[in-house]
Amino acid sequence: MWELESRLPERSGDACDSYHRWPEDLDIVRELGLGAYRFGVEWARVEPVEGQVSRAQLAHYRRMIEGCLERGLTPVVTLHHFTSPLWFQRAGGWLSEQAVARFRRYVRAVLPILDGVPWVCTVNEPNMLAMMANVLKQGRREGGVAGALPPPDQQVADALAAAHRAAREELGAAGLRSGWTIANQNFEDAGGAADERDTWAWSREDQFLEVAKGDDFVGVQAYTRVRIGPDGALPVPEDARRTLTGWEFYPDALGNAVRYTAERVPGVPILVTENGIATSDDDERVEYTRAALAGLHGALAEGIDVRGYLHWSLLGNYEWGSYEATFGLVGVDRETFTRTIKPSARWLGTVAHANTL
Template identity: 55%
Template sequence: MSALPRDFLWGASTSPHQTEGNNTGSDWWRMEHLAGDRLELSGDALDSYHRYGEDMRLLADAGLNAYRFGVEWARVEPEPGEFSRAGLAHYRRMIETARELGLEPVVTLHHFSSPKWFADEGGWTGDTAVDRFTRYVEEVCVILDGVEWVVTINEPNLLAVMASYTQGEGSPVPDTGIGERLVHAHRAAVRVLRERTSAKVGWSVAQQALVPAPGAEVVCAQLRYAWEDLYHHGARGDDFLGVQSYTSQTVDSRGVVPHPPHPGNTLTGWAYRPDALGIALRHAWEAVEGRVPLLVTENGIATADDARRIAYTAGALEALYGAVAEGVDVRGYFHWSALDNFEWGRWEPTFGLIEVDRETFVRTPKPSLGWLGGVARRGGGLE
């Protein structure tokens, strides 16, 4: 294991829509209810809107020292320009609860879901998008006193894919025009946050860990730009970049090579590739330039076999340590996810360190939570 910073963050991540429940003002809630049988419903989710204290205590008691969670825009601004003081106060209580339990709060301001009215204005493709998001960020700043880490937008590259599908122009590759607008929104948010808070500010990018087949280097570079590097360039000058990694894929002359069916694939159909985290960290470090520090804001595996989760996470951490040994500046590791949650239209893929009974909401920590907490207590030691 390479030496990690003394203040290295060991945590787990969640998002509001996937855990809180009854996010009735969001575009995702509406989409779920209009999709018929194509999507399952989030419903009460895990009732973490009311049970966040219990969730945080389980993480802290296990030995973790940080928690990444989000503010739900639809709860804070249910109608354009109409901000909920009660909604803001709720998220301030979450920040304070995390601090009381010894967890460093890493706060995400947008994690896929938006207010319905924002979607009706065109969402991220609309002319009002940047101004609307900037105004929301200005309001959220009032609750961020003392918060050291703020993620403006989660996985903007996947947001660009989602937005293009919403407009009927779906593509499996992020729309760079929408991506550029998201970069603009991020840069505007960074300016506001730097003016009004003392937080370190960045955003998190879904890393593909693409590897070129022989002779496909040019095609791979083109895909990397659309998938990642547009967003890496948008992070230049930030205080950190969030790296989110799960698997790796090869690129040949025709594009990304799909994962073939295999009994070793995860519940999402992805290849079992804990080494992808090292590939992702190295590429992000080089692509951002200016040596922007990295946080692993998401890394995990969808599996019902918790022993496999531990093995995957150990492999991913070994890959992280290898990148650090080569000079990559990594400041923290956040497992996805803290709990088995709503995976954007499906309940089956279980990523969590904590199992949740969706009838009673009883939380049951898995062995993987205790294992990761032990790693944190040992400063990164895997044994």
């Protein structure tokens, strides 16, 4: 998958330099009145060479956790967010017979720093990882909505499920709550295609929700919907309102995804780990988020066990090969890394502090 770099419109470069500027970012979160901060531990930093763990990197991530706790913020830690060490990829990645054992070893290395973390996400969007694996295997250059991609590489999907279970064993033995996060697609029957919709949804979403049964929580990540016809996913209608990613503007995605997830994994608490919009219009960000939260409130009123909401994203970061699709509540200057808090961030902070729309 390292060959993907040549296909991307931009390189990430230094990104937002959150690695060094995390205290400033946490201060912004606290200033806004938000109560939680989700971030990832980078496997490639922790284990840059197979079997060699960096104590300095573990100490770095422990400082971030303590930085959250000192500011009264709930740390939500993700152990794998799409990227893997280069040595892991060159050794066969998730298709290697040793993949699960390697991931388990990494989780064991991280365990000592997770004290005080109430939510540990093992793998972020395994369904996206498995779908992209199939796209890359076919040599395709797919874009658009995730749910319209080819079905997952089933070997990768099975390996990720096994890795998740192995991680949960390690985390559970240490008394930590864990789950994984799903890229919810809101598959809808476009008219007379209910069977096709269900078949489409099973491989791309439902099988991953099935793995979450019995977990301490499941992460819901919703942005838009995908309409399914007799021949599969339909394009976004020409007259539909779109975001910078080309996705349909569809804030109802969040409430619908929460309901869908609750139906398929009854009894498993839900944590909204991602929801947001790619837009250069900050008023539109508020409009979308207000409507999404109204839908979430409706799901809560129905008795669905939702424990929290995390917006994607705090910073205007590198998204799928480009900086063009701005999801951030806070703008970042690409040259100086100066953070600029947007009105939408202050609005969301007010909502979070009051715990009401």
